Amino acid sequence: MTGVSTGMIPRLPDSAWSRGAAAHLLSRAGFSGPPEEIDALHRLGPEKAVKSLLDGAAASLATTRPEGVDPVDMIAFRQAIKALDEEAARLKRREWQRQERQSQLALTQWWLERLRGKNADPVAEKLALFWHGHFATSVEKVKRSHLMWQQNDTLRREGLGDFGTLTKAIARDPAMLVWLDTDRSFRREPNENFARELLELFTLGEGHYSEGDIHEAARTFTPYKIDPRTQKFTYRKRQEISEPKTIFGQTGDFSGDDVVDLILKKPECAPFIARKLWEFYAFEKPDEKLVSHLADDFRAGGYEIRPLLETIFTSAAFYSSDAVRKQIKSPVQWVMALSRTLEIDLPPARMLLGALNGLGQVPFRPPSVKGWDGGKAWITTATLLLRYNLAAFSVGNQSVGLPLGNSGKVKDPRRFRALLAGRLPLKKIAPPETRQDPRKLVEALTDRLFQQTLPDRETAAFVSFAEARAPLDDSAVRDLLQLMMSTPQYQLT
Amino acid sequence: MKHFEKHTRSLHTRRQFLRTSMLGAAAAWTLPLFLEKTFLAMDAEAADSATQTSDGKDGPILVVLQMAGGNDGLNTLVPHGDDAYYRARQRIAIAAADTLKIDDYVGLHPALGGLKGLYDDGHLAIVQGVGYPNPNRSHFRSTEIWQTGADAENLKLTDGWLGRYFDSCCQGADPTVGVSIGGARPQAFNSPRPTGVSLARPEQYRWVTGEDADEAFRSLNRPGEDGLGVGAEAGTSIGAITGESQNEMGALDFLERTALDAQLSSDEILRISRKFKSQVSYPKTRLAESLSLVGRMIAGGLATRVYYVNQGGYDTHSGQAPAHQRLMEELGDAVTAFCRDLKAQGNFDRVTLLTFSEFGRRVAENASGGTDHGAAAPLFVAGGSVKPGLHGKYPSLTDLNRGDLIHNVDFRSVYYSILRNWLKAPADQVLGRRFPTLPIV
Numbered sequence: 001m002t003g004v005s006t007g008m009i010p011r012l013p014d015s016a017w018s019r020g021a022a023a024h025l026l027s028r029a030g031f032s033g034p035p036e037e038i039d040a041l042h043r044l045g046p047e048k049a050v051k052s053l054l055d056g057a058a059a060s061l062a063t064t065r066p067e068g069v070d071p072v073d074m075i076a077f078r079q080a081i082k083a084l085d086e087e088a089a090r091l092k093r094r095e096w097q098r099q100e101r102q103s104q105l106a107l108t109q110w111w112l113e114r115l116r117g118k119n120a121d122p123v124a125e126k127l128a129l130f131w132h133g134h135f136a137t138s139v140e141k142v143k144r145s146h147l148m149w150q151q152n153d154t155l156r157r158e159g160l161g162d163f164g165t166l167t168k169a170i171a172r173d174p175a176m177l178v179w180l181d182t183d184r185s186f187r188r189e190p191n192e193n194f195a196r197e198l199l200e201l202f203t204l205g206e207g208h209y210s211e212g213d214i215h216e217a218a219r220t221f222t223p224y225k226i227d228p229r230t231q232k233f234t235y236r237k238r239q240e241i242s243e244p245k246t247i248f249g250q251t252g253d254f255s256g257d258d259v260v261d262l263i264l265k266k267p268e269c270a271p272f273i274a275r276k277l278w279e280f281y282a283f284e285k286p287d288e289k290l291v292s293h294l295a296d297d298f299r300a301g302g303y304e305i306r307p308l309l310e311t312i313f314t315s316a317a318f319y320s321s322d323a324v325r326k327q328i329k330s331p332v333q334w335v336m337a338l339s340r341t342l343e344i345d346l347p348p349a350r351m352l353l354g355a356l357n358g359l360g361q362v363p364f365r366p367p368s369v370k371g372w373d374g375g376k377a378w379i380t381t382a383t384l385l386l387r388y389n390l391a392a393f394s395v396g397n398q399s400v401g402l403p404l405g406n407s408g409k410v411k412d413p414r415r416f417r418a419l420l421a422g423r424l425p426l427k428k429i430a431p432p433e434t435r436q437d438p439r440k441l442v443e444a445l446t447d448r449l450f451q452q453t454l455p456d457r458e459t460a461a462f463v464s465f466a467e468a469r470a471p472l473d474d475s476a477v478r479d480l481l482q483l484m485m486s487t488p489q490y491q492l493t
Numbered sequence: 494m495k496h497f498e499k500h501t502r503s504l505h506t507r508r509q510f511l512r513t514s515m516l517g518a519a520a521a522w523t524l525p526l527f528l529e530k531t532f533l534a535m536d537a538e539a540a541d542s543a544t545q546t547s548d549g550k551d552g553p554i555l556v557v558l559q560m561a562g563g564n565d566g567l568n569t570l571v572p573h574g575d576d577a578y579y580r581a582r583q584r585i586a587i588a589a590a591d592t593l594k595i596d597d598y599v600g601l602h603p604a605l606g607g608l609k610g611l612y613d614d615g616h617l618a619i620v621q622g623v624g625y626p627n628p629n630r631s632h633f634r635s636t637e638i639w640q641t642g643a644d645a646e647n648l649k650l651t652d653g654w655l656g657r658y659f660d661s662c663c664q665g666a667d668p669t670v671g672v673s674i675g676g677a678r679p680q681a682f683n684s685p686r687p688t689g690v691s692l693a694r695p696e697q698y699r700w701v702t703g704e705d706a707d708e709a710f711r712s713l714n715r716p717g718e719d720g721l722g723v724g725a726e727a728g729t730s731i732g733a734i735t736g737e738s739q740n741e742m743g744a745l746d747f748l749e750r751t752a753l754d755a756q757l758s759s760d761e762i763l764r765i766s767r768k769f770k771s772q773v774s775y776p777k778t779r780l781a782e783s784l785s786l787v788g789r790m791i792a793g794g795l796a797t798r799v800y801y802v803n804q805g806g807y808d809t810h811s812g813q814a815p816a817h818q819r820l821m822e823e824l825g826d827a828v829t830a831f832c833r834d835l836k837a838q839g840n841f842d843r844v845t846l847l848t849f850s851e852f853g854r855r856v857a858e859n860a861s862g863g864t865d866h867g868a869a870a871p872l873f874v875a876g877g878s879v880k881p882g883l884h885g886k887y888p889s890l891t892d893l894n895r896g897d898l899i900h901n902v903d904f905r906s907v908y909y910s911i912l913r914n915w916l917k918a919p920a921d922q923v924l925g926r927r928f929p930t931l932p933i934v
Contacts, residue, residue: 181810181811181861184810184811184860184861185861186860188860189859189860191810191811191859191860191861191865192865193810193865196630196631200631200633201633206631206633206634207648211630211895326743326744326745327744328744328748358676358693358697359676360676360677367677368632368633369632370632370633375744376744376747377677377678379747379748379751380673380676380677380678380690380691380751381668381690381691381692381698381751381754381755381758381759382675382676382690382691382692382693382698383676383691384748384751384752384755385697385698385699385700385755385759386676386693386697388700389697389700389701392700392701392702392703455717457713457717458713461709461712461713462709464709465705465706465709468705469704469705475703475704476704478703479702479703479704479705479706480703482702482703482706483702483703483706483709483710483713486700486702486710486713486714487713487714487752488713488714488745488748488749488751488752489745489748491748492744492745492748
């Protein structure tokens with residue numbers, strides 16, 4: 001391990017490592033998995049298990065541009081429009097919008113499949129999802145899926161490295177330049193949007209800078225622009241403000257990169273990021289001592305993310321009762337874990353997007369630059385009922401009128417039902433021998449769905465339901481799975 | 494500790510009630526019966542409390558409409574009589590001739606024709622220059638300030654002002670006392686013991702269960718025997734206006750309560766949405782759809798005191814004019830249709846709609862044809878019972894605080910007036926102190 005650790009954070013002793021601990025790690029570092037995957041991780045022991053997960057992530061950071069997500073030469077496009085009469089130009093623009101919508105769908109589908117593990121590593125993808133929520137940018141305003149892909153690639157490529165490099169890359173990221181108006185920020189009147197969020201949401205947190213700092217920092221980013229032909233970052237020298245700026249009480253002719261370096265010197269940056277990562281992976285509201293130890297290690301290690309994750313995943317607190325089964329699954333976690341543990345494919349892309357929209361988390365469309373609030377905010381009466389209905393749908397039980405964005409209900413429920421019902425590998429999930437004994441079946445399904453022991457109330461209710469439905473044919477097993485997932489307990493990990 | 498006792502008693506009542514009527518007779522359980530019993534319980538409580546209760550058929554209703562992103566107040570209620578306005582906004586100012594004139598000084602944005610009609614009919618109050626001391630220009634912090642009713646410096650208060658209202662007035666009530674349209678829950682509804690439901694599409698606001706699973710489903714989707722009331726009970730004090738909600742509810746407790754609320758509300762909401770259709774036509778916008786749904790719930794007599802709807806997109810840093818035009822149109826047309834609907838139902842007099850946005854925008858336009866985050870701005874109060882007209886004073890366009898308008902009405906004065914004079918709630922308790930009342934309702 002390369003990180004500089006002060007050794008102030010108690011590690012999980014090898015003796016406390018268990019199959020349950022391995023299941024917890026697999027769920028939090030990634031998106032959970034079927035019993036065999038947990039067994040394999042368990043056999044490695046804590047240190048090797050964590051190392052293998054992070055090695056896996058480190059080996060899968062580069063992506064190639066998804067099919068159908070092409071860069072648009074804006075100059076050529078504008079020239080083409082100019083040459084047309086009004087009506088033809090309108091049609092051309094509409095065609096372009098249609099293509100862009102297609103392209104957004106292709107992009108989102110591409111990431112969802114990666115999150116599910118297709119040609120990708122779940123740990124790397126989960127970290128990319130964290131950074132996406134942190135540097136939250138929405139295609140709703142950016143409107144160019146190719147830029148969103150570039151940003152997504154940057155988040156993954158730099159996300160395990162050092163935070164300073166990542167932040168500097170994000171300051172230059174074309175999607176971010178559009179999202180927070182740096183592409184419209186000019187030397188004669190700098191736009192403060194990016195500078196404000198850089199300080200407030202990306203690095204320091206509210207209250208650790210002044211309005212003056214924002215104003216001055218904004219003056220360093222004015223040359224950051226997008227090359228309209230290539231859709232890549234370009235530095236426009238003539239928008240540069242080469243004058244002294246005063247930021248955090250220091251004065252100099254600072255550049256955008258200098259601003260990031262000044263931020264990293266502030267004592268508030270390391271705890272802000274360390275806390276956010278801890279809350280994402282472990283639990284909310286960690287005590288201040290833990291945060292300050294994490295922050296000390298993080299700063300001493302040059303803001304490297306990988307050692308920080310290693311510290312988190314090997315700490316005793318990460319496996320404590322404050323953490324295990326205390327986190328409300330995000331919609332993406334819920335969908336991916338359901339799909340991985342039941343070993344079924346994701347639903348068709350449009351349907352999945354509709355579902356995620358209803359549940360409150362669509363990749364590439366965070367609600368604001370603050371990202372998703374997460375935790376209890378995932379759960380309302382509306383989203384909870386939708387989770388239950390989606391669970392029913394996923395085990396092939398019912399079609400319950402899934403929201404499909406603007407298109408209304410599922411057009412042909414029977415077709416989708418058949419599609420999904422055929423997929424659930426019931427013979428593997430509930431082999432005939434376990435079906436003889438309802439208690440055994442409940443135990444096997446609990447291990448698969450919850451991966452930890454449940455309170456008596458739940459177990460008793462599941463067993464008595466299974467007993468009432470014996471002999472347990474496929475349809476009874478589906479009903480049982482549905483019931484087990486239609487519970488408050490199933491929303492936790 | 495008086496509050497605490499009352500609180501405990503009401504929880505006790507609720508718990509008793511749940512045990513006897515819901516768990517005891519799960520099979521025979523029907524919602525109308527539940528509602529009736531709830532109102533009986535509430536009436537019994539009301540006998541020794543100063544708060545009002547109602548059966549959902551005639552109580553006052555508040556609809557809160559959030560304009561998220563920071564609405565440009567200067568281009569909403571345009572000070573067309575002020576040269577300073579035209580000097581500061583050479584590109585995006587609205588010409589005096591285009592405004593819908595209220596008087597010699599102000600006029601409404603040209604797309605707000607519907608609201609102008611309401612104003613002329615005496616159903617619209619406009620409160621000018623609303624804000625708070627030491628304004629914060631962050632969307633998130635300023636939204637939080639509006640949602641919680643906190644002082645700008647108080648970072649500890651995380652409960653919402655409506656959540657505290659529910660706590661003080663609607664303990665033991667039906668969960669639909671607060672209904673938020675859309676999947677999300679507004680922070681304004683937050684309290685240590687969350688009340689209120691969120692609703693996106695009523696036809697999907699239900700669950701399906703496998704064969705013979707209904708009873709098991711219901712029993713698993715409520716707080717456990719020992720969990721019933723714990724978490725909220727321990728250490729909760731209604732007067733916790735100082736901010737710390739000591740024993741925050743755990744994730745599981747929270748999930749179980751939400752599950753119970755979903756159960757309790759779903760049948761009724763489905764029933765109403767099937768039975769009641771809007772009698773007037775609404776525009777085809779998201780905000781109009783939300784308000785149309787609220788209209789149906791009101792027509793159906795849902796026991797709701799507060800509805801919450803949201804309109805986004807007000808963060809107009811660049812190319813503001815066409816975007817803001819669309820937003821104003823969507824707002825004005827949706828609110829107008831909603832008022833027409835309520836009139837047709839005969840419910841106009843018992844509904845008050847309040848708009849708010851986290852801040853206004855800077856007086857001067859920016860170089861991108863937009864405006865940056867500012868401070869004070871006007872807000873609208875509409876309904877059959879409002880005291881119409883202009884309230885407050887338009888802030889000076891020349892005496893500014895770092896480029897921003899200085900507020901002269903604290904937003905909590907608006908809340909205070911509505912809590913006290915409309916919802917008949919103990920406003921001092923909900924907001925933690927007294928604020929000057931405005932004659933708006």
